[in-house]
Amino acid sequence: MANYSVRNQVAIISLCSPPVNALSSDVRRGILDSLKKAEQDVKVAAIVICGEGRTFCVGADITEFKSEFKTFPNLFELVDILESSPKPIVAAIHGHAFGGGLEVALACHYRVALSSAKLALPEVKLGILPGAGGTQRLPRLIGIDSSMQWIAFGDEYSAQIAANIGIIDRIFPSNADILESAVQYAQSIIGKSLINRRVSKLPVKDASKVSHIMEKYKQIVGKKSRGAIAPMVCLEAIKHAALLPYVEGMKKERMGIEALMGSDQSKSLIYMFFAERQVRNWTIPGTGINSKNTKPIKVEKVAVIGLGTMGRGIVLSLLKAGIKHVSVMELNKTARENGLLFIKNILEGYAARGTISETQKRSMVDALKPVSNFEMLKDTDLVIEAVFESMSIKKDIFAKLGQVCKPSAVLATNTSALDVDEIAMVTPKPKQVVGMHFFAPAHVMKLLENVRGSKSSPQVIATAMNMGQRMGKVTVLVGNCHGFVGNRMFRHYTVETDFMLEEGAYPEQVDTVLKKFGFAMGRYQVGDLSGNDIGYRMRTKFEMTNKQQPPGAPERERHGVRYCPLADFLVESGRLGYKSDGKGWFRYLGKNRELTVDNEVTSMIDSYRRRNKIVPRKINGEEIIERALYPLINEGFKILEEGIASNPMEIDLILVHGYAWPRHTGGPMFYAHLIGLPKILRVIERHWNNAGLREPHWEPSKMLVRLVKNHGNPDIMSWTTLERETVRSAL
Numbered sequence: 219m220a221n222y223s224v225r226n227q228v229a230i231i232s233l234c235s236p237p238v239n240a241l242s243s244d245v246r247r248g249i250l251d252s253l254k255k256a257e258q259d260v261k262v263a264a265i266v267i268c269g270e271g272r273t274f275c276v277g278a279d280i281t282e283f284k285s286e287f288k289t290f291p292n293l294f295e296l297v298d299i300l301e302s303s304p305k306p307i308v309a310a311i312h313g314h315a316f317g318g319g320l321e322v323a324l325a326c327h328y329r330v331a332l333s334s335a336k337l338a339l340p341e342v343k344l345g346i347l348p349g350a351g352g353t354q355r356l357p358r359l360i361g362i363d364s365s366m367q368w369i370a371f372g373d374e375y376s377a378q379i380a381a382n383i384g385i386i387d388r389i390f391p392s393n394a395d396i397l398e399s400a401v402q403y404a405q406s407i408i409g410k411s412l413i414n415r416r417v418s419k420l421p422v423k424d425a426s427k428v429s430h431i432m433e434k435y436k437q438i439v440g441k442k443s444r445g446a447i448a449p450m451v452c453l454e455a456i457k458h459a460a461l462l463p464y465v466e467g468m469k470k471e472r473m474g475i476e477a478l479m480g481s482d483q484s485k486s487l488i489y490m491f492f493a494e495r496q497v498r499n500w501t502i503p504g505t506g507i508n509s510k511n512t513k514p515i516k517v518e519k520v521a522v523i524g525l526g527t528m529g530r531g532i533v534l535s536l537l538k539a540g541i542k543h544v545s546v547m548e549l550n551k552t553a554r555e556n557g558l559l560f561i562k563n564i565l566e567g568y569a570a571r572g573t574i575s576e577t578q579k580r581s582m583v584d585a586l587k588p589v590s591n592f593e594m595l596k597d598t599d600l601v602i603e604a605v606f607e608s609m610s611i612k613k614d615i616f617a618k619l620g621q622v623c624k625p626s627a628v629l630a631t632n633t634s635a636l637d638v639d640e641i642a643m644v645t646p647k648p649k650q651v652v653g654m655h656f657f658a659p660a661h662v663m664k665l666l667e668n669v670r671g672s673k674s675s676p677q678v679i680a681t682a683m684n685m686g687q688r689m690g691k692v693t694v695l696v697g698n699c700h701g702f703v704g705n706r707m708f709r710h711y712t713v714e715t716d717f718m719l720e721e722g723a724y725p726e727q728v729d730t731v732l733k734k735f736g737f738a739m740g741r742y743q744v745g746d747l748s749g750n751d752i753g754y755r756m757r758t759k760f761e762m763t764n765k766q767q768p769p770g771a772p773e774r775e776r777h778g779v780r781y782c783p784l785a786d787f788l789v790e791s792g793r794l795g796y797k798s799d800g801k802g803w804f805r806y807l808g809k810n811r812e813l814t815v816d817n818e819v820t821s822m823i824d825s826y827r828r829r830n831k832i833v834p835r836k837i838n839g840e841e842i843i844e845r846a847l848y849p850l851i852n853e854g855f856k857i858l859e860e861g862i863a864s865n866p867m868e869i870d871l872i873l874v875h876g877y878a879w880p881r882h883t884g885g886p887m888f889y890a891h892l893i894g895l896p897k898i899l900r901v902i903e904r905h906w907n908n909a910g911l912r913e914p915h916w917e918p919s920k921m922l923v924r925l926v927k928n929h930g931n932p933d934i935m936s937w938t939t940l941e942r943e944t945v946r947s948a949l
């Protein structure tokens with residue numbers, strides 16, 4: 219709804235729909251009714267639209283997208299009604315003016331804002347476009363070039379930047395009273411002509427350059443938003459602002475939003491939006507323990523052990539989170555000096571770019587406390603161990619931590635696959651131990667996979683979850699198993715793509731198909747970028763690599779299971795990827811590391827096939843997608859079945875934020891839901907029937923089988939509940 223009052227000739231329409239004043243049908247109706255009152259009241263000479271509570275308005279109510287967003291007044295009807303008002307309207311912005319909220323502001327005749335306010339047209343991130351005139355009004359205010367930048371990427375901008383380019387007419391200090399300031403501003407414009415204040419009537423300044431600008435953004439969007447439809451539709455709509463009168467441009471904008479709204483990509487992106495918020499409400503399956511009934515321990519002093527790649531990133535994340543005391547312990551002198559230098563350089567970079575102020579930088583540097591022995595960690599609240607991935611080294615460290623740290627200290631291990639319970643058992647209080655699996659580089663990557671050990675106490679889990687959120691990470695709580703959620707699932711992707719290489723595909727073909735699906739890089743380029751030796755080291759631990767096999771052992775089998783050694787050959791011939799002189803699955807040439815197909819790799823694959831009498835066959839794109847992605851989905855269901863994740867959203871967040879799964883498909887589980895579970899199961903069963911135990915990753919998840927058998931193609935939101943009911947009724 220909207221509240222209405224009048225103060226000294228100024229009508230105030232305040233949006234009132236906590237927590238973020240989304241433009242639900244009630245709010246739109248409230249604005250319209252209030253506007254009518256203001257227009258009819260002869261004592262009113264100007265109008266202010268503001269937001270109650272923490273923000274101006276975050277845009278259309280996303281929860282209404284399925285139904286109510288069309289009811290009168292629709293948002294695009296409302297903005298035209300506002301703009302045509304005979305009385306001047308001032309938008310008073312604090313907090314956020316996002317999406318439809320900014321479109322409402324653009325339809326007002328003046329816009330004022332607190333300096334702390336943020337503005338954006340982020341609809342593209344939900345797979346739609348600003349369909350309430352945003353693509354037509356913004357170019358008339360700031361030009362085609364800047365509009366494409368704002369709308370095709372959907373990023374937020376400060377009120378000051380918005381003022382610099384002409385969106386905001388007046389900025390007030392962040393501690394000013396926005397309503398009071400806006401009312402005074404409104405009084406100052408009473409009686410002024412509105413001729414140049416109706417944005418839809420303005421010309422587009424850089425209209426003549428539209429083709430050139432369009433080409434530029436098409437290129438950028440093609441690279442940055444691979445496979446996403448909405449950014450291109452946004453660009454098209456903005457182009458029409460330059461070429462057509464407002465009313466005609468609006469028709470094009472309408473066509474654009476009609477094409478996008480309800481599309482699979484938009485559904486996926488909206489699902490992601492809610493998943494990112496839902497994940498804060500963590501729960502331990504089957505226990506009743508959750509974020510609502512468990513309080514974290516107060517954390518003021520944190521320590522990080524190890525200043526290698528992971529440790530450095532973790533320290534930076536803690537500093538950015540505002541932790542004022544971060545002890546860093548690295549016993550190797552060179553690693554310590556390099557690590558500290560790296561951290562300081564990154565902070566310098568943030569300050570130079572204005573991401574943090576000089577004062578913030580200084581206080582972050584002051585917060586760094588190098589320590590040289592375990593004793594110095596005795597009053598630390600949270601210790602994050604980030605040393606080399608070796609069980610014996612980690613156990614050694616935890617045994618020492620268990621002796622010196624105070625009983626309430628939370629002891630976290632940053633491991634990507636090791637058993638958290640085994641590490642915990644060397645301490646006197648295993649309930650204080652938890653896993654915190656960061657992704658490299660930890661100060662950049664948004665994902666944190668927190669691992670609950672079988673003994674971790676609820677309070678300790680809550681503390682790790684809370685710390686992840688303080689660091690601004692998408693923090694997902696998972697159970698303890700080999701590889702946790704992400705690595706456990708992703709392994710199948712690499713295994714099955716390698717099998718396709720054996721059978722007839724080549725790395726460039728696989729990568730091209732995966733990029734078309736939306737991955738920023740294909741499986742083989744990712745291997746080259748992160749280093750093919752990482753997987754090799756892991757396989758070495760399980761005595762699987764080519765070199766470790768006794769003479770005469772079957773080349774295509776390990777421990778009775780199908781195996782493809784091509785990745786081993788690659789590493790054993792020194793082709794680790796980018797880092798080994800640009801040689802990996804591909805060759806990377808020149809300063810720009812241009813990816814090229816390397817005949818040496820092609821010959822290696824061909825001669826391997828000849829040696830093993832494999833007659834290569836043509837593998838099409840559909841088969842590549844199914845075989846690369848479906849085993850991973852199957853594993854996702856096994857993870858749900860075992861309670862390692864408590865719902866599909868958690869799995870999807872992990873794959874999207876940690877493994878670059880294309881966001882616009884919603885992650886593997888949402889993608890499975892879009893494809894339909896019966897089809898997914900059919901393909902999995904076909905492979906399983908053909909391969910059997912030689913390819914165990916195709917063994918269908920029991921949960922998936924049960925869901926399809928009992929419910930056909932149930933909605934993703936009901937999967938875990940239906941599974942629980944089925945299992946309960948079977949007991």
Ligand SMILES: CC(C)(COP(=O)(O)OP(=O)(O)OC[C@H]1O[C@@H](n2cnc3c(N)ncnc32)[C@H](O)[C@@H]1OP(=O)(O)O)[C@@H](O)C(=O)NCCC(=O)NCCSC(=O)/C=C/CCCCCCCCCCCCC(=O)O
Binds near residue numbers: 318476
């Ligand atoms: C940055 C934020 C604004 C704030 O962040 P933060 O402070 O961290 O708070 P959050 O935790 O994120 O949010 C708090 C709670 O609020 C909920 N929330 C947030 N935004 C919305 C929203 N827009 N709608 C509903 N609910 C919202 C959030 O879920 C939290 O809830 P909870 O506490 O977890 O329960 C951040 O919130 C943010 O970024 N929000 C999103 C902003 C955004 O994306 N805005 C754009 C929305 S889309 C829009 O505005 C579109 C406008 C054009 C519509 C055109 C309409 C015309 C259509 C006609 C065409 C007809 C087509 C027909 C086709 C057919 O027939 O089908």
